Amino acid sequence: xxxxxxxxxxxxxxxxxxxxxxxxxxxxxxxxxxxxxxxxxxxxxxxxxxxxxxxxxxxxxxxxxxxxxxxxxxxxxxxxxxxxxxxxxxxxxxxxxxxxxxxxxxxxxxxxxxxxxxxxxxxxxxxxxxxxxxxxxxxxxxxxxxxxxxxxxxxxxxxxxxxxxxxxxxxxxxxxxxxxxxxxxxxxxxxxxxxxxxxxxxxxxxxxxxxxxxxxxxxxxxxxxxxxxxxxxxxxxxxxxxxxxxxxxxxxxxxxxxxxxxxxxxxxxxxxxxxxxxxxxxxxxxxxxxxxxxxxxxxxxxxxxxxxxxxxxxxxxxxxxxxxxxxxxxxxxxxxxxxxxxxxxxxxxxxxxxxxxxxxxxxxxxxxxxxxxxxxxxxxxxxxxxxxxxxxxxxxxxxxxxxxxxxxxxxxxxxxxxxxxxxxxxxxxxxxxxxxxxxxxxxxxxxxxxxxxxxxxxxxxxxxxx
Numbered sequence: 405x406x407x408x409x410x411x412x413x414x415x416x417x418x419x420x421x422x423x424x425x426x427x428x429x430x431x432x433x434x435x436x437x438x439x440x441x442x443x444x445x446x447x448x449x450x451x452x453x454x455x456x457x458x459x460x461x462x463x464x465x466x467x468x469x470x471x472x473x474x475x476x477x478x479x480x481x482x483x484x485x486x487x488x489x490x491x492x493x494x495x496x497x498x499x500x501x502x503x504x505x506x507x508x509x510x511x512x513x514x515x516x517x518x519x520x521x522x523x524x525x526x527x528x529x530x531x532x533x534x535x536x537x538x539x540x541x542x543x544x545x546x547x548x549x550x551x552x553x554x555x556x557x558x559x560x561x562x563x564x565x566x567x568x569x570x571x572x573x574x575x576x577x578x579x580x581x582x583x584x585x586x587x588x589x590x591x592x593x594x595x596x597x598x599x600x601x602x603x604x605x606x607x608x609x610x611x612x613x614x615x616x617x618x619x620x621x622x623x624x625x626x627x628x629x630x631x632x633x634x635x636x637x638x639x640x641x642x643x644x645x646x647x648x649x650x651x652x653x654x655x656x657x658x659x660x661x662x663x664x665x666x667x668x669x670x671x672x673x674x675x676x677x678x679x680x681x682x683x684x685x686x687x688x689x690x691x692x693x694x695x696x697x698x699x700x701x702x703x704x705x706x707x708x709x710x711x712x713x714x715x716x717x718x719x720x721x722x723x724x725x726x727x728x729x730x731x732x733x734x735x736x737x738x739x740x741x742x743x744x745x746x747x748x749x750x751x752x753x754x755x756x757x758x759x760x761x762x763x764x765x766x767x768x769x770x771x772x773x774x775x776x777x778x779x780x781x782x783x784x785x786x787x788x789x790x791x792x793x794x795x796x797x798x799x800x801x802x803x804x805x806x807x808x809x810x811x812x813x814x815x816x817x818x819x820x821x822x823x824x825x826x827x828x829x830x831x832x833x834x835x836x837x838x839x840x841x842x843x844x845x846x847x848x849x850x851x852x853x854x855x856x857x858x859x860x861x862x863x864x865x866x867x868x869x870x
Contacts, residue, residue: 439518755798828844
């Protein structure tokens with residue numbers, strides 16, 4: 405695993421590298437200067453030595469090699485030069501002694517190779533055939549240069565160490581807010597969003613720590629809002645499920661109640677009417693008063709049957725029970741057209757074929773029927789218009805219901821609030837219980853326009869064997 409270098413280490417490395425580079429540059433300049441100084445000193449000493457030997461060579465040469473040797477022994481060395489005397493036979497008679505200056509000390513070989521100058525040998529012939537050999541010797545000049553170079557290197561190393569320590573301390577202090585933020589991000593990655601970094605004194609560090617703390621606070625508030633929204637959504641789903649279950653159970657009870665009314669009261673009322681009709685026919689010629697009483701019983705039985713049919717229709721419309729939503733709405737529209745011939749009622753379907761339109765879930769069909777029933781009633785009673793249009797369009801998953809009129813429309817306050825005393829609250833709750841949508845607005849004709857969307861899944865119609 406590759407470990408990433410920390411920002412503080414990178415800064416220390418940059419500062420240290422810069423200091424080392426500057427120090428190396430200073431040493432390189434110093435080395436060039438030392439090399440030039442050594443070369444200049446050696447060349448100057450060699451020129452002096454050559455001039456001296458050439459000027460006095462003839463003088464000392466007249467005395468013979470013994471006189472020259474005696475003079476050289478008294479002379480010793482000429483600055484950075486070694487003197488060697490060779491007689492005419494080629495034997496070495498004299499060689500300069502080592503320099504006493506810092507005797508025993510020498511510069512390192514690598515320094516000599518970098519700062520030293522090449523050795524130069526000069527030959528001065530004498531009259532008797534002997535030879536003076538002058539050799540340049542920069543060792544003492546190089547030793548001086550080496551001591552100066554080492555002193556500068558020690559000073560530079562000390563300064564570089566001080567700079568590195570200072571950079572380390574300064575970087576640690578300056579980068580402390582960043583380290584705290586990094587620690588905070590690590591805590592946040594572990595889910596500890598309540599972690600806060602201390603605020604710094606400097607402007608940039610304070611802005612950084614403040615931004616991190618505000619970010620963590622925003623995350624905490626977001627999580628709280630998300631939890632609240634999730635809880636509200638769960639409660640809404642639970643309420644919707646309970647409402648849907650209640651609606652289903654209510655429809656089952658309505659269907660059972662309508663069946664009981666039809667089977668029990670309806671049959672008894674029909675039997676009573678049949679019995680009264682029989683009495684009326686048999687007693688008509690013999691007992692007119694009893695026949696009249698039987699006629700009143702027949703009328704009462706008819707009224708009772710009509711009331712039972714009205715009760716059944718209110719509890720569970722017979723048309724909806726036996727023919728589905730489309731059949732039920734057609735019966736509803738036809739009934740209103742008979743009751744209010746001065747108004748025009750229309751039912752528009754998409755798809756227009758009843759078989760293609762299909763049959764939906766009981767709770768969806770019941771809710772759609774009740775919403776249309778309430779909306780048409782409101783339009784007839786309050787719109788003061790001349791036309792009421794009911795439109796149904798269906799897809800595989802949704803049923804869209806629209807009820808519109810050309811009346812005076814709803815008050816603006818009702819449109820904004822979406823509720824008033826005309827049954828809009830009940831319609832909205834029916835749609836919400838099924839997970840649908842409900843809205844009311846002013847239509848293009850100026851009247852009220854109600855829009856409802858309900859979930860729909862087609863099912864095969866149940867066979868009616870009763």
